Amino acid sequence: MKLETKLTLFNTLSKLVIVILFVLLLPTIIKNINQNFADSKLRKQKNNLLKIIKSSGKDYAYTSYTPLKEEYYSLEEDTTGEHLDTIQNEARKIEGDTIQYRILSFNFMARNKKYLLEIGKSVGTIDETTSPLQNMAFYILIGMVLLTILADQVYTNYVLRPLGLIIKTKLIGRKFPNFGSYVEVKTSTSDFQYLDISIHKMVETIEQTFQKEREFISNASHEIMTPISILQSKIENMFEREDVADEVKVRLLEMQKILNRLKSITKTLLLISQIENEQFLKEDKISVTDMLNEVYEEISIRLQDKNITYEQSVPQNWTFVHVNKFLLFNLFFNLVNNAIKYNRENGGIKIIGTQENNLFVISVIDTGIGIDAEDMPYLFNRFKKFRQSLQQDSFGLGLPIVKSIATFHQVEIDVKSEKEVGTIFKLNFPSQLVATGL
Amino acid sequence: MNVLIIEDEKALAQELEFFLTNYNYKCEVCFSGRSASERVAVNLYDFILIDLGLPDYDGLDLLKEAKKTNPEAACIILTARAEVYDRIKGLDLGADDYLPKPFSLLELHSRMQAITRRKFGLKHHIVELGNFMINLTDRTISYQTNIINTITKKEFDLIAYLILHKNRTLSRMQLSEHIWGSIVNNDYDSNYIDAHIKNIRKKLNLYAQPDWLETVRGLGYKIKINA
16 A cells, blocks of 8 residues: 555544544533533623522522523522532423423522522523534534645655655666766755665665676776687697697697687677666667678588578568667577577578557567476576586577667567477567568 | 887787787887877888887877878777777777777788778789689689679688688688678677688689689698699
């Protein structure tokens, strides 16, 4: 669940609980308030009445009530001996009706007589405001809750926006390994500032490490090239000498073969690091068919051995634009070379171009031995050799080259494979790399 | 022809000298940029081989100097720095060719030959092999009066390379480096050269047996031309 939703949900729920609690308590509170209010009113009335009685000087007994029996007064001689000054709920029978009153009872002495004064207010009148008050309070509260939820929603949305921005620009938007420069996400929330700077520092560390690795590979490869060059020249010169016996020359060739292996690995690593350092331009334009024909020309000799058929069906009007020809050539060469190497006798290779939505898809399909599902995730790893790669003459850098060239051109690769049936490498070229004009 | 080899790796410079002397070039060797700078100011050369990564001198500066004092010389850059940028810069400054290390000595020779042919404008460079005529300029093979058009580009490259290094045994590796050298390849198998040679023989056999194309057992191939 999103943080924003969570916050809003929590706000809503907590407010609802508080409102419900308050509304449930409301009758008791209002009843209390009303009673206190009624009691103080009764006391005021008592004082007023006492003043009237004392000033009039008459002695009389008196009972009266309002026509709707809401209020009730009585003054009579008190026969009991005890002192009374209480306010409590009691029932009184008036004209045959028994009505609950809040009654103030007070006895006092006047002119040697003891009087009992009772002032009552019907409980019904006291409580009649409770229910409308409760309703009103309920509506007002609900309205306020809705308003605060809306305000919360807007505010959380506003306050959390930098978080979304950080995730979008600093984490998702980043394309490994080229991170670009640091752009501060504008926020006054210190937590987000901290998060932003922390992510930036982390990314910087990754970038530096990566950069160091690339530099190392590049420098190491260059440094290795010179000694290889010397060795190769020495072997070549020795190979040409007439005073060297043929048995020795055969051994020189074996040395040369091992040196070649070292050379290929170094060259390949250097190429990959150069691609990853973006040391290639993407300014070439070439017809797809022409490029595939060139690949075929270089590689056709390898089909002969296993008698593999080769078929190519890519629309004639497709042209690669903004690409590096040398790199793309190597990409296709390595893919087709693999398709040959892992093929069966009398197998086939098909290269098919199809347009899918915005993508130009070039598939290299072989009838080879296939790839184990468990090996799939490691397919593009450097120096990863698989059990089924029977040949000892490869060193597991063909697909890493393919991968880095594809990534350099923003081409996605999908691999589908079925054991003993074949493998499909689908290259998804974005539309800006392929022109269809004539 | 006079060649100046500018290379700070002494062992490599010596091998270059040994190889080129063998091919009848007159070589001088400089191990430092400063001595090379003095040398190009005084002498005239046909070829100047420059290693770009000299410790005491910027290789590209040296190239500029050499071009000024030796405008006729063909400059070939030898470098372990295979960056595209250097490549463009080097060719812009008038380098005639560029060989990334490690390179095969045969390849160096073939590039030098190509430059020589270009400079002296050899119109018809035709080699006669048995009854076959090989025209290295037009890149055609003919038998008596028929042009054989079944030979592919790769196959012709192989024949031309063997002719250039005639009477020497070239290993399969040397041949495949020439044919597929620019491709960054996953494997180092050179058996495909055999397939090419087999195809060439099959195609030529329709006319006559190409005895001049010899297999040297265990070592490689050679084309014999009696001078």
